[in-house]
Amino acid sequence: MPALGNGTRMFRFAQHADARGGLSVAELGAGLPFRPARLFLIHDVPAGARRGAHAHRRCCQLAVAVAGELTIRCDDGRTREDFRLRRPDEGLYLPPLTWTELGQFVPGTVLLVLASEPYDAADYVRDPAEFRRLTGG
Amino acid sequence: MPALGNGTRMFRFAQHADARGGLSVAELGAGLPFRPARLFLIHDVPAGARRGAHAHRRCCQLAVAVAGELTIRCDDGRTREDFRLRRPDEGLYLPPLTWTELGQFVPGTVLLVLASEPYDAADYVRDPAEFRRLTGG
Numbered sequence: 554m555p556a557l558g559n560g561t562r563m564f565r566f567a568q569h570a571d572a573r574g575g576l577s578v579a580e581l582g583a584g585l586p587f588r589p590a591r592l593f594l595i596h597d598v599p600a601g602a603r604r605g606a607h608a609h610r611r612c613c614q615l616a617v618a619v620a621g622e623l624t625i626r627c628d629d630g631r632t633r634e635d636f637r638l639r640r641p642d643e644g645l646y647l648p649p650l651t652w653t654e655l656g657q658f659v660p661g662t663v664l665l666v667l668a669s670e671p672y673d674a675a676d677y678v679r680d681p682a683e684f685r686r687l688t689g690g
Numbered sequence: 691m692p693a694l695g696n697g698t699r700m701f702r703f704a705q706h707a708d709a710r711g712g713l714s715v716a717e718l719g720a721g722l723p724f725r726p727a728r729l730f731l732i733h734d735v736p737a738g739a740r741r742g743a744h745a746h747r748r749c750c751q752l753a754v755a756v757a758g759e760l761t762i763r764c765d766d767g768r769t770r771e772d773f774r775l776r777r778p779d780e781g782l783y784l785p786p787l788t789w790t791e792l793g794q795f796v797p798g799t800v801l802l803v804l805a806s807e808p809y810d811a812a813d814y815v816r817d818p819a820e821f822r823r824l825t826g827g
Contacts, residue, residue, distance in 0.1 A: 573739045573740070574741070575731075575732070575735075576731070577733070578728070578730045579728070580809060581727050585727075589726050590717060590718050591717035592716050592717075593713055593714060593716075594712075594756060596713075596756075596779075599709070599710070602710045619756040619802060661757070663757050665802060667726075671717050
């Protein structure tokens, strides 16, 4: 699957399906790259809405489209790539200093994001010029 | 919301809704009672299927119906209670030694479970008689 030079990448979780349904599993060292301190769920996104447009200085994130589909445009300061999330058994790992823009949500989409750090407003980079400076672009 | 004597309980995550949609947030100390070492997603459950029917010796869990609805029957050895999970901004905290049975899934339901420990087959209690013994029932 596509990846950026800074480590941004999609991967599949382990699958254990049987007559009772599907089970996707990720744990530390196998699909879960860090121990989360925070989670958030984005839901009820109106048609055409866009979210994101920022990067984090230190926080790592793991994004999963647990229902529906959306596109996350990722930029590490050198390369830009669109990742389409469409399954609850796929995760997108977002290392620090990855600029993300979320869009093209289908109705009913729920996006789970696990974050390595508690919320800290100072961790957000919202100015594209500062992002380019931080990534040496 | 209802709770069992061992600490099993439902709670609401913090909500931040605006024109771009809904955002539910939980972090350590506020909606996230432990730092997860594992997550799993249960999806594509056939109509009428039941899952669970076990408890954990040490592992704590947090369950969220990120899409759809299901019922989790919880038993702490003294009291039994059915919790209906129906929203991505509600979590059910399951402390150790809570016997759970999952059922009444609506089509399209996706259940997120965060677990405090890595997978360990020896942590599962699958024998009801052993569960009653462990909980002093």
